[in-house]
Amino acid sequence: xxxxxxxxxxxxxxxxxxxxxxxxxxxxxxxxxxxxxxxxxxxxxxxxxxxxxxxxxxxxxxxxxxxxxxxxxxxxxxxxxxxxxxxxxxxxxxxxxxxxxxxxxxxxxxxxxxxxxxxxxxxxxxxxxxxxxxxxxxxxxxxxxxxxxxxxxxxxxxxxxxxxxxxxxxxxxxxxxxxxxxxxxxxxxxxxxxxxxxxxxxxxxxxxxxxxxxxxxxxxxxxxxxxxxxxxxxxxxxxxxxxxxxxxxxxxxxxxxxxxxxxxxxxxxxxxxxxxxxxxxxxxxxxxxxxxxxxxxxxxxxxxxxxxxxxxxxxxxxxxxxxxxxxxxxxxxxxxxxxxxxxxxxxxxxxxxxxxxxxxxxxxxxxxxxxxxxxxxxxxxxxxxxxxxxxxxxxxxxxxxxxxxxxxxx
Numbered sequence: 001x002x003x004x005x006x007x008x009x010x011x012x013x014x015x016x017x018x019x020x021x022x023x024x025x026x027x028x029x030x031x032x033x034x035x036x037x038x039x040x041x042x043x044x045x046x047x048x049x050x051x052x053x054x055x056x057x058x059x060x061x062x063x064x065x066x067x068x069x070x071x072x073x074x075x076x077x078x079x080x081x082x083x084x085x086x087x088x089x090x091x092x093x094x095x096x097x098x099x100x101x102x103x104x105x106x107x108x109x110x111x112x113x114x115x116x117x118x119x120x121x122x123x124x125x126x127x128x129x130x131x132x133x134x135x136x137x138x139x140x141x142x143x144x145x146x147x148x149x150x151x152x153x154x155x156x157x158x159x160x161x162x163x164x165x166x167x168x169x170x171x172x173x174x175x176x177x178x179x180x181x182x183x184x185x186x187x188x189x190x191x192x193x194x195x196x197x198x199x200x201x202x203x204x205x206x207x208x209x210x211x212x213x214x215x216x217x218x219x220x221x222x223x224x225x226x227x228x229x230x231x232x233x234x235x236x237x238x239x240x241x242x243x244x245x246x247x248x249x250x251x252x253x254x255x256x257x258x259x260x261x262x263x264x265x266x267x268x269x270x271x272x273x274x275x276x277x278x279x280x281x282x283x284x285x286x287x288x289x290x291x292x293x294x295x296x297x298x299x300x301x302x303x304x305x306x307x308x309x310x311x312x313x314x315x316x317x318x319x320x321x322x323x324x325x326x327x328x329x330x331x332x333x334x335x336x337x338x339x340x341x342x343x344x345x346x347x348x349x350x351x352x353x354x355x356x357x358x359x360x361x362x363x364x365x366x367x368x369x370x371x372x373x374x375x376x377x378x379x380x381x382x383x384x385x386x387x388x389x390x391x392x393x394x395x396x397x398x399x400x401x402x403x404x405x406x407x408x409x410x
Contacts, residue, residue: 050241054375057383061367064386066359067352071395072115072410074402077220077281077308077335078350079342080105080119080143081131088194089187092152094127100340100350102139109142112355115399115410117338119145120179120220124166132174144406146220147175149208151183154192164207168215176406177218178208185223185262186251197257200265201272209269213276218304218405222281224262225251227288228380239380259286270300277405279304279333287313290324297328304405307397308335309347311361311371315384322387329393333402334358346374361386362394 080100085093105117122131122145135143147170153162167178185200198204200223212219228239232252237243243250257265263286270278280303284293287310297303305328307314314321325332336358337348348354353373360366365388372378389397399410 051376057368059368063369064360064364064366065356066363067356068111069113069355069359069398070363070391071398072113073334073355074116074118074399074406074408074410075114075336075338076118076279076333076402077306078117078119078338079121080117080135080340081123081127081145082121083123083127088189090151090183090189090193091123091148092192094123094125094152096123096127096131098134099342102135102143104340105350106139106142108350108352108355111352112359114355116142116144116408118176118335118402118406119143121148121181122146122175122179124148124150124170128170128175129173136174141408144176144408145174146177146179147171147173148179148181149184149205151188151192154188160204160207163205164211167208167211171215171217175217176408177220178212180219180221180223182222182225185265186225186256197255199257200262201268205269206272209273209276213273216277216407218277218279220279220281220306221266222285223266224259224285225249227259227286230256230259241376241381242379267296267300270296270303274300274302277302277304279306279405281306281335282308282337283310283314290317290320294324294327297331304331304333304401306333306335307358309337309379311358311384312347312377312379312382315361315371315386316382318385318387322389325387325389325393325397329396330401332397333405334362334397334399345378347372347378349373362389362397364388 081096081098083091083093084095084097085091108114109117119131119135122128124147128145128147131145136145147167150163150166153159153166156162184198186197188198189195190198209219226239228237229243229249230251231237233240233243233247233250266280284296284305286292293305297305336354338350338354339345339348340350342349351373357371357373360369361371361384364386367385368383369385370377371384377383403410
């Protein structure tokens with residue numbers, strides 16, 4: 001079932017709106033009204049649409065404000081540029097769209113101790129060269145751009161060699177690595193935008209992975225998505241609200257491979273190319289199961305992870321997360337998925353508030369605080385606790401691990 005039919009299904013089944021009220025017990029005990037607001041409604045509690053429910057915690061706990069990171073930060077996972085020409089989820093043109101400018105980014109970077117932003121989606125060809133010129137070379141040491149596959153060449157019979165050559169050219173043009181979006185595995189098809197899906201471990205990409213290894217540049221890899229995105233959008237899905245807002249994020253359809261199938265294919269790539277360094281973004285896209293991520297890190301010495309857009313998962317299992325950071329402190333990179341002006345996605349909206357939450361999670365033992373600067377938690381209705389990392393690990397996560405992979409100094 002395709003995305004259009006899924007949207008239609010949501011509308012016709014009533015899953016698009018929670019028409020029933022929440023339990024009566026949810027209606028009371030919310031304390032004092034917000035500033036400038038008056039309490040209203042039945043004082044005994046009553047029906048309340050879920051989207052209007054914004055409970056205020058009565059928990060009295062320590063609240064730290066960490067406005068500036070303890071060490072200079074390399075944000076390994078940001079998006080300053082995007083493709084201007086994408087069809088069915090596949091970027092086909094080199095031209096870039098800029099979501100932010102250095103003039104708008106640098107003041108926030110100065111306030112938060114953000115030393116550098118890695119623009120993962122730097123594009124290819126002329127678009128990459130433009131990104132490198134406007135960002136990397138105009139502001140040395142503050143921005144680093146990665147290239148992306150030239151999927152516009154995918155239909156050509158000699159694509160494997162063309163793509164490997166494109167990586168070499170991109171590196172010569174200034175790219176610090178390669179970014180793989182979930183295009184591979186979930187959008188790219190045999191006729192580029194139509195036909196059967198192309199698998200992550202398709203051998204036509206082997207020369208591309210090998211080129212990255214020979215050039216000693218990392219591959220930042222986002223394949224698959226949260227487990228909830230592969231399950232039906234219903235009352236049992238803990239990320240129902242997020243998927244209701246973004247139904248096109250759902251892959252709960254037979255036309256898509258499962259989360260497990262995609263990650264297994266990714267692991268086969270790691271195994272086949274041991275000399276290439278891979279960063280499995282978003283905590284390996286399985287932050288819900290740190291035991292699984294740990295097993296993969298133990299199995300693949302060439303695998304690293306970043307923490308972008310996964311504080312919601314790490315912070316609700318703080319003891320397990322702290323053990324994870326202790327064990328893999330040399331292979332975890334700081335990242336946020338920060339997107340300038342990305343107001344529709346508060347968990348990745350570039351700005352002081354986003355970085356302060358990350359710093360609070362990493363540097364304090366605060367309990368039960370919001371993981372995103374939003375009135376309603378955007379990735380599930382829960383809060384998180386900090387993991388209070390020691391300086392030795394903080395320094396590695398904030399900049400040393402990324403600097404080593406990118407071959408840069410801080």
